Each structure stands twice: as structure tokens, then as C-alpha cells.
Amino acid sequence: MSQRIINHPVLGKLDESQTITFTFNDVEYSALQNESIAAALLANGIRTLRHHEESGSPRGIYCNIGHCFECRVTVDGVQGERACLTPLTQGMKVVSGGKLQTDVRDWRANHGK
Amino acid sequence: MENKTIIIGAGPAGLTAAITIASRGHSVVVIDEYMKPGGRLLGQLYEEPNGNWWNGIVESDKLHQQAKKLGVDIKLHTPVSNIEVQDGIWSVHTDVEIHETTHLLLATGAAENPLPIKGWTLPGVMSVGAAQVMTNVHRVKPGERGVIIGVNVLSSAIAMELKMADIDIACITLPVSNTVNEKFGQPLEVMNSLLHVSHMAPSAFIKMGSKLMKNDFFKQLGITFFPKNGVKMWDIPIMLRKAVTEIIGDGQVEGVKISTINPAGEVIPGTEEIIGADFVCIAGGLYPLAELAAVAGCPFYHIEELGGYVPLHNERMESTLPGLYVAGNITGIEGAKVAMCQGQTAGLSIANNLENGILEKELVSSIQHTEHTRENAYIQFHPEIAHGKDKLKLYWDEYNAAVTK
Amino acid sequence: MSEKDIIICRCEEVTYSELKETARKFQCTPRELKLRTRAGMGYCGGRTCRNAVDSIALESTERNESQISLKYQPPIRPVSFGKLGEVIE
Ligand code: FES
Ligand code: FES
Numbered sequence: 127m128s129q130r131i132i133n134h135p136v137l138g139k140l141d142e143s144q145t146i147t148f149t150f151n152d153v154e155y156s157a158l159q160n161e162s163i164a165a166a167l168l169a170n171g172i173r174t175l176r177h178h179e180e181s182g183s184p185r186g187i188y189c190n191i192g193h194c195f196e197c198r199v200t201v202d203g204v205q206g207e208r209a210c211l212t213p214l215t216q217g218m219k220v221v222s223g224g225k226l227q228t229d230v231r232d233w234r235a236n237h238g239k
Numbered sequence: 240m241e242n243k244t245i246i247i248g249a250g251p252a253g254l255t256a257a258i259t260i261a262s263r264g265h266s267v268v269v270i271d272e273y274m275k276p277g278g279r280l281l282g283q284l285y286e287e288p289n290g291n292w293w294n295g296i297v298e299s300d301k302l303h304q305q306a307k308k309l310g311v312d313i314k315l316h317t318p319v320s321n322i323e324v325q326d327g328i329w330s331v332h333t334d335v336e337i338h339e340t341t342h343l344l345l346a347t348g349a350a351e352n353p354l355p356i357k358g359w360t361l362p363g364v365m366s367v368g369a370a371q372v373m374t375n376v377h378r379v380k381p382g383e384r385g386v387i388i389g390v391n392v393l394s395s396a397i398a399m400e401l402k403m404a405d406i407d408i409a410c411i412t413l414p415v416s417n418t419v420n421e422k423f424g425q426p427l428e429v430m431n432s433l434l435h436v437s438h439m440a441p442s443a444f445i446k447m448g449s450k451l452m453k454n455d456f457f458k459q460l461g462i463t464f465f466p467k468n469g470v471k472m473w474d475i476p477i478m479l480r481k482a483v484t485e486i487i488g489d490g491q492v493e494g495v496k497i498s499t500i501n502p503a504g505e506v507i508p509g510t511e512e513i514i515g516a517d518f519v520c521i522a523g524g525l526y527p528l529a530e531l532a533a534v535a536g537c538p539f540y541h542i543e544e545l546g547g548y549v550p551l552h553n554e555r556m557e558s559t560l561p562g563l564y565v566a567g568n569i570t571g572i573e574g575a576k577v578a579m580c581q582g583q584t585a586g587l588s589i590a591n592n593l594e595n596g597i598l599e600k601e602l603v604s605s606i607q608h609t610e611h612t613r614e615n616a617y618i619q620f621h622p623e624i625a626h627g628k629d630k631l632k633l634y635w636d637e638y639n640a641a642v643t644k
Numbered sequence: 645m646s647e648k649d650i651i652i653c654r655c656e657e658v659t660y661s662e663l664k665e666t667a668r669k670f671q672c673t674p675r676e677l678k679l680r681t682r683a684g685m686g687y688c689g690g691r692t693c694r695n696a697v698d699s700i701a702l703e704s705t706e707r708n709e710s711q712i713s714l715k716y717q718p719p720i721r722p723v724s725f726g727k728l729g730e731v732i733e
Contacts, residue, residue, distance in 0.1 A: 186362030190369030320719035
């Protein structure tokens, strides 16, 4: 299944020459070199990037430019990375966040001044 | 220490400022959290009245290449979390290091306003800007068939862009009216605001609008008789007499519930139907993204015409804080061409201050050029933008009078 | 939270009726409404919901034209502890 826009009347043909592979929740997918994690997953038909930490409701991209933090995933072990502005590289391991066992609202306590 | 000017934001304003400063021989670093330079300019794609295409990717690339040639240091994928000032030195905190400078320009652009609707957290619901970037920049379809909620300049322009990429748009329609969505959900209000973009033809709808809507009576008439199934613009139905009451789907978007509304935006019972879609765009317009200016302690004014709260600044793009400048949509919502002019002005302001005021003449002409560009803008986000700028001038004078007293 | 209620703050899942209720009860300013409900205090720093929360509070209080209505506090982007550690070390 591909949702890529290969031919565009004004923007021309998409360069698909450089492909890589990465994993999302341990499943391997292919992507274009340097595209965002969010774009690659969508091109593979995947919209749900994480589940809300408390309610468990599914979330995907919302703003696509780094403002809303809805798309945060764990990338090669680093938590809280925004899938919409992180470029993919070969072999990247992406893991979605899920509902947590405990109440996480307190993460802010460490930020407040 | 080498004193590099720091610019936060690699959009049209930030890059133009960088080019302006670097071409005077000063060193500049531009920081942006996105993975490509260009900011919101990247997604833009429309045909101008003279038949030329405004291609945001090409324009961004031009700016990027020019900046690179002049030796501008562009740090991408680098979020800024805080700025502070001490003894005239600004420090800019990123994830990995702290940069220092005497001249700091904030060109952080705009963020999108939400139109909260039942079900809008479902995967597949995204801001209209998100769909634009997915389509034009990443070349991935946001979905096969979409519904756009919110009728305004931005959403109609982006609807056409999606159409160009062969994405089916079921309709552009209103959100159900509530305290938050207020004006966006009232057909009369929306019609009113659309009248100001009548120059954005080719649109039968808008042409009809501007002729018909000469006064309030006709406006009322226009809404009452506005065909329930909408009129088509670029073959996309625009439905001003319908509103989405809920976005539905099991785990992701499968469609929307839509009802007929009266001219005041109230749902007419028994009119509900379901439209199938696999993605939904929320188009609540843009507001200036000014959190760094707020953290720095700039005074703010709420100016409707500029899209929300803006940090106080003058025509030279200087804020009230020494060494802190602003340019682009952080100063009010306008098109990329105006943002570039403002970037040039901010750049000249900074260079002028670095060079003991020898660029006064250039600065004055850059300010005039900005006004000229504003007057001739093809896409205007608010019809009274110039009026908003006048208000700001008054606030600036007031503020400075109070401070010097 | 009722399943059918509209979420206003996506990060903290604060609903429309919760905000309306609180605003009515306490005649809150935007800042106070935020503190009482946590709307706007989530991961995105209120970037997504701020104006929506504002508009609910502004039904019962006047907008302050000459001051940002909801205060911003650094960091405006979440900083991970790992990264903070690198800076401090
Ligand atoms: S989608 Fe909003 S931050 Fe990634
Ligand atoms: S949406 Fe409310 S804090 Fe993020």
C-alpha cells in the first residue's frame, strides 16, 4: 500500500531513489532516506503513533511541524522525540508510547519553578 | 569571543534576515527545530494572478542556498527551550549547548488555532497546515478522502493544493458553534470574512458573494438561500449551511457527523448525516507564536487584526528589550512576502546597530518596501492588517512615553 | 469525563464542560482557569489549546489587551533529563 504522491503537476516527480529500512514497534518498514518518521509511517498506512499516557486514547500527528507534541515516540532509545520532525536513517528503531501504569501528571513537578 | 548574531527560525523572515546581515560581512547563526529550512513557506503552492506559480519549496531553496553561500551557519533539528539576558548578552538554550550573542532575532512564525470538536483527537485528524506539509513537502497523501473544517483563506488555498495532488476533498464546511469555535461556526460571520478575499477568484462562490453581499440585508439573504449542499470551488463543495458535530471512527477517522445549521449557526434537529472520510483537517487560522518573547519579558498587546498577542516592537523590528528583534509572523499573521521584507528590515536594523548607524537610508527604504508589499499582497489574512499595524505604533509611542517619563 | 464531551486540551484531556463549569463557578481569568484545570499545562505547553482555553475564560472575564494572558515559563520545549545532565556536567 502506497500513499505517496509520485507525480505532481507542479512539483514534478518524486525522487524515490534512496530507500532505507527502519522498524516501528519491531516491525520492519521501508522509507525514503531522510524523510520524517511520521511521513514514512503514513506512507506505510500507519496513523497511530502513540496512546495517551492516562486514557490510552490513540493519537497521531496533529500539527506536523513540531508544535503539538502529539507524535512523540522513542527513537533508538531516546524518549519524547517528535516523529514529524525527526528524519529517518537506516536501521532506526522507533517505538510508540503507550498508556502508563502510573499517573504521569507529575512529570511537570520537575519543571515548575 | 566572536559575536555571531543569532536568529531563531529558518522561515522566510529568519533566512532573509540572515542573508541581509551576512551580506554586510557579519557572522550569523540560524537555529530551527524543523528538519528543513523554509518554515511555513515550504508548504506553499499557488498560482498568482499573473499566472506564475509560487512554489514554496523552490523559494525556500533559493533562500537556503543564498544563506549558505554567504557562510550562514544553519542549525536544523535544534529546538530552543529558553532565552535569557544578562548585562546585554543574550543566551539561547538549545538541547545541546548555550549560544551567546548581543543581537538576537526571534522569527518563530505562527501556530494554528484549534477548533475543538468531538473526536478531534482521533488519528487522522490534523491541522490543515499539517495536511499541506504532508502533501507538498513529504509527498505523502494525508488520506484518500478528507473533510476540511473551517472555511477561510488558508483552508481554501490548501484545499486546492490537496486537490492538485489528487486527494479527494469531500467538502469544506463549518465546525459546530460553541464558545471556542464561536465565529468559525456562524455562517454569517464566515461569509463576512470571506467577502474580503473576493480577489481570490477564480471562485464562483466568492464572486457571487461579493456581488450579492453589498449590505447586511443581502448578506442575510445570501446565507438563507445559500444552497444546502454548498457551492463548488475548484470542484470542492463549500458548505456554509452545514456543520460538523462529531468526528467518528474506531481507532482512527472513518467519517464525520454533519448537520444543517441556521444562519446563526444553530443545528437544525433531524438533519444529521454521515460523510465518510479517512482524514479530517482543522482550519482555525494562525496566531503569532511568541512564547520566547514572552519568556524574555517583552510587553504584549492583543491586536485582533494581527491574529492575537504580539510582542511590542517598532517599524525597525526592534522589541522594547535591547538587542532583541522580531520579524515575520511573530509580529502578526501575513504572507511570506511580507515576512521576507520584515526579515530584511530586521537584518538591516541589526547590521545598522553593529555598524554605528551607517545604514539608516537602507533601513527607511526597507520599511517602505514592507508597506508596499503589504498593500499589494495577494493573500491577506486579515483585511484590516494595516490598521492593526497602526494600533501597534500607538502602543509603541505610549509605552515609550511612559518609560522615558 | 463523559465519553461524548469535547476535549479542549489534548495533552491533559481537559474537557469543554469541565472548563465551562470551572469558569462559571470561579469567574476565572485565563491564567486561573489554567491552574485550576491543568488545561494548557501539558506537554505542548499550551501551544495547541491556549486560545481555546482563553476564549472560555474570556466569557466571564475581560481580556487584558496589554499583557500576554497566559504566562509562559521556560523551558518552552521539554528538555530531557539526559540532555540537561550533559549541560550541567
Ligand atoms: S505532529 Fe505536532 S509535534 Fe509532531
Ligand atoms: S493541548 Fe493543552 S497543553 Fe497541549
